[in-house]
Each structure stands twice: as C-alpha cells, then as structure tokens.
Amino acid sequence: MTEAPGAVASERRLDRLPSLSGDAVARGLKAVLTAIAIWALVGMGWLSIAPNRLLPGEALPATAVLGGWAHASALALLLIVGAGFRRDAGEAARAARFALLLGLLIGLLILTGIAAGRSLEGEPPSARCMVGAGFFTMVGAIVLLLLDEARGVRPTLVAAIVLCGVVALAIAKRSGAFEGLSIMVEYRARSDLFRAALLRHVALSVSALAIALLVSIPLGWLAFRHPRFRAGVNALLSGIQVVPAVALFGLLVSLLSFALAAWSSLRGLGLAAIGPTPALIGVAAYLMLPLTRGVATGLAAADPAVIETARGMGMTDRRIAWEVRLPLGLPVFVSGLRVAAVQSIGLTTLGGLIGAGGFGALVFEGMAQFAPDLIILGSLPIVAMAILADLALRAFELRVARPLS
C-alpha cells in the first residue's frame, strides 16, 4: 500500500469525526455487562430447591440465599470495574483487575456451593438444590468482562492467574464446598460412569482423528498432484457433509450388520454392528473434508517463485515437498486439523445414540429422563474439550505461522 501520508491522515480524521470512539463503545459494553451481572445477583433466581431431580423447584434470589454476601459481591464488582473505567492504566492494572474479577467469580461459586449445602439441611434426601438462571447470567457476564480485561495482558500471565483460580476451585471442591449442588450429587451417583465416558470420549475422538488423518494425507497429496482427481475427491467429501450425522451413524449400523451377516469372519476382527466401530467410521468420514483440504491447500500454499528457486538449486521434487512445501504449508494444514479436532469431539457425542458410549450417552440419557443436571453433567466436559482443543490448536497455528511473517 503506497498512499500519500496526507490521504491517510484525512481518512483517519474523517472516520473519527462523526463516529463514537472505540473507548466509549468498550466502556458502554463494560457498563452494560456490569449492570447485567448486578441484576442477576439481586433480581433473578439464583438457587432453587426441588423435591427431586426431575421436578422444577422454587427459585430464590441471591440476596435471600447468600445474604449480605450478595450485596458485598455486587459492590465489589462495581468497584473493580469502576477502577478501570475512566482510564486504561497499563498491563499491571489490567492483570490486577482480571485477577480480582476471577477471584470474585470463584468466591461466588464457593459461596453458592456452601449455601446450597446449607439450604438442603432438614430436607429429605431426594431434594435437590439447583443453580438457576441468575447464576448462569452472572457467570456469563463476568466471563465476558474477564475476556475484555484479558486483552493487553500477556497470555502467560493470564494463564498463570487462571491456573491459580483452578487450584483454588480444586481445593474448595476437595473440602466439600460443592457437595450440596445438584450437579455434584448427580456426579457422585455416576462418578464411575463419568470416568468411563471421559476415557471413551477421548479415545474415540482421537482414534477417529487418527484414522481420518491416515486416509486424508495420501488423499490430499493425490488431490494436490492431480487437479482432475481433486474435483472428484472434493465432490465426494462435500457430499458426505450434507448427510446428517445421526443418519450416517444409523446407516452404518445397518450396513455393518448386513456385512457381518454375510461375512461372519469379520466378527473375529472385533467388529460389531453397534458400538464404537460405526461411530469411528462415521466420525472419520466427516473429518476427511477439512483434513484433505488442509493437506491439498497447504501443499499448494508455497509461492511458485519459491518452488522455482528450489528447483533451480537442483532440489528434487521429493526434497521440495519435504523441505519447502511442508514448512510453508504447515499453518494451513494445522488450521484444517483444528477444525477436524473440534468436529471430532462434537460428532463423537452422537456416538452415544448407537451404543458407542462417551459423554453423548450421559447427555441422551439426561434428555430421555428430562433431567437437566444429567444433561449438564454430560455437556460441560464436551464444551470444555471442544473449546480447549480449539484454543490449543489455534495457538499452535500461530506458532507455526510466525517464522514466515
């Protein structure tokens, strides 16, 4: 871009003149989020006591459940946000506010857990204490404030503060602060199942990703080498994407049972019509599109001039592929890998419908029973794994891309 400096300056001035400044918008957002969090604390249902795990309970506001702590928390929130409202004072101040906000959030979690345990005293054992809409709204608002505060703070510092928070939560959990909450009751009743589901979910999504990689790397290579082949592969893999996953899984169950009836020797290989086999094949089938595309576009990412230079230096095609195309195309490939990994975790959930286990089994059992706590117990780990995989591979993507820029 070669523009006259005057033009740039005038554009900037014209742009700023009639519009709000970015600071004002960011401040407005902060004010709105703070107001929402305070409203959640004083005006919405915080905890509800239900006669059993299926019936809805009577919602109580935080002011009734936490007493003076609710007001104190609202005041603390106001002070923390207010301290950074007028002026943005550098990284240290931001980091301090981030830590204080996180501390407030964790404090509220622990207080809510203790309050839940206390409010169950004297109730029959089937009674459950569930967190309500106000609690979730407050958590959402504070997480957004945290995300906003984390801008401009070094990622390592953010990670260290978050780690301290996680340790605090783990200690609180050990000392039994959350035992009264219905979701913990649900977890205690199924802790073995939960652990088995975690192992199965991770094993299934990782194996599906590995299977898909084994197929996609040669496929992507072929698609890169032969443009005609590429169109066919693309059409086929895109076609798979529009078949609903639930249906593909179901059809695989039917096809496998036909195949096993026809060739019973396949059973000797440990294949079965329901369970992990169809889930693995089904999930891997969906992952092939992002992976194959990642490989093919990654290989094509290198500038033709660079390839020419390498050839001019006397490099063979094989060496060019390994030493030029691979490093230059790695960010594109990792981006495809990220999409595939996140999809793998999500799609494995549906394996629960065909007896493959994993967290999907908990979620669908919860839906069938209309038991919100069981649904949340199965869903939260899936969300956490998907977001963590996304963040981790995004960071890796930036890392492999950095030497180029």
Place this chain on the structure above:
Amino acid sequence: MKQLHYGLAAAAVALALAAVADPDTASRLVEALGGTRKPPVPADRLLDLAARHATLAITSVAVASILGVTLGVFVTRSAGAALRPLVDTLVAALQAIPPIVVVALAFPALGFGSAPTVLALVFYCVMPVLRGTIAGIEAVPGEARQAARAMGFTRWQLIWSIEVPLALPLISEAVRVALVLAVATAAIGALAGAATLGTPIITGLQNQNELHILQGAAATAALAFLAEAAWLLGLCLVERQPVEA
C-alpha cells in the same frame, strides 16, 4: 457460467437423492441390500417434514445472517474495532460448541419443539457469516471509501451504498455455506422434538428400521443440495439483470 453449471449439477444430485428417499425406491434398495420388508415413510409425510425442516433452517440462517452482518459491519467501524477480539473469541467459541450439545443444554430451558434447534443453528452459523462480512468489507478498496466521503456520503450511506454492496459476493458465499450446513444439521433437532427430516431417522434408530433412516438421510441430503442449487441459480438470475447506469 461456472455458477450455472454448479447450480444445475446440485439440482441434479438433489433430484437423484429425492428419488432415493421415495418410499418405493428406498424399500427396493433396502431389500436388495438384504434388509427385511418394512413399512416406509409415506411420501406426503416426508414432504411435510421437508417443509418444516426447510422453514427451521431458513429461519435460523436468516437470524444468523442478520446478526453476522450487523456484527461484521460494527467491528469494522473505528468505534467497534476495540471489540473485535472479544467478538472473534465469542463467535469462535459459539461455533466450537457442538450443535447437539447446544440443543441438549437449551432443551430443559426452552422445552420440547424447534426453539432449541433454532438456537443451536444460529450459534453454528453466525461465525461463517461474520467472517465473510469482515473479509468482504476489508477487501473494499480505500479509494472507493474516500471517493464516497468526498462526495459527501454519510456514515450510513457509506455502509449501505458502498461497503455492503461491494462485500456482497463474499457475504452471499458465506450465507450459502451456512444454509447448506444448517439444512444438514437441522436433523438433530428431532432429538429435542422438532419435526424435521431427522424425525424418521431417530424413530428408525429406535425401532431398528433402516428404511426410515435411509429415507430421512436421503431426503435431508436432497434438501441441502436443493438449497445450494436454488441459491446458485438464483444468483445467476439476479446477476443477469443489467446494472443501472
């Protein structure tokens, strides 16, 4: 020209898949593969479900598009630039959450029916539209913007008469991708009681009736290709009209 070819090819695939979903063809196909004879889903029921399925997907994509374009225009303003990282993170997180999990989590709060599915599809489709809008607006040449300002365009005129029209091809491409995704994904709504083409798939899974699964799958895929074909052919029609001087 390419658009016309792709559109016609998608329409042909949609037709072929619709033929597979047809009760008679599907029955014969399952029997040929060694399945037993079972009552198929009647064609009129399938059409009714397809209409509901399409309504659900189109509603969700419309909401996601309005949200995505609005957010995209907002974060490309100087006032919104400060919020861009926050919006990016949030929308990426929404897309990382598997739609089935959104449906399951929204199910106790929103109840039986299509509401949880609409929510899940909106979450899933905002990101592609937002990305397309941002890419489109960022590709608008600075000269075009400066010329518009020099001509005395207001901020809104700049957005609606210059930036959005110039970004439209990329936005339209993103909405097409979102629509196809939404049609294919809407089937999971059946797990929370939304009447979609996923309904025969789920009942088929529960009753081990592979015929119903096949019909639901083929009909959903047909609808997805139909959406693609309609979008591409519609674009051909719109683009053929002469541009006003």
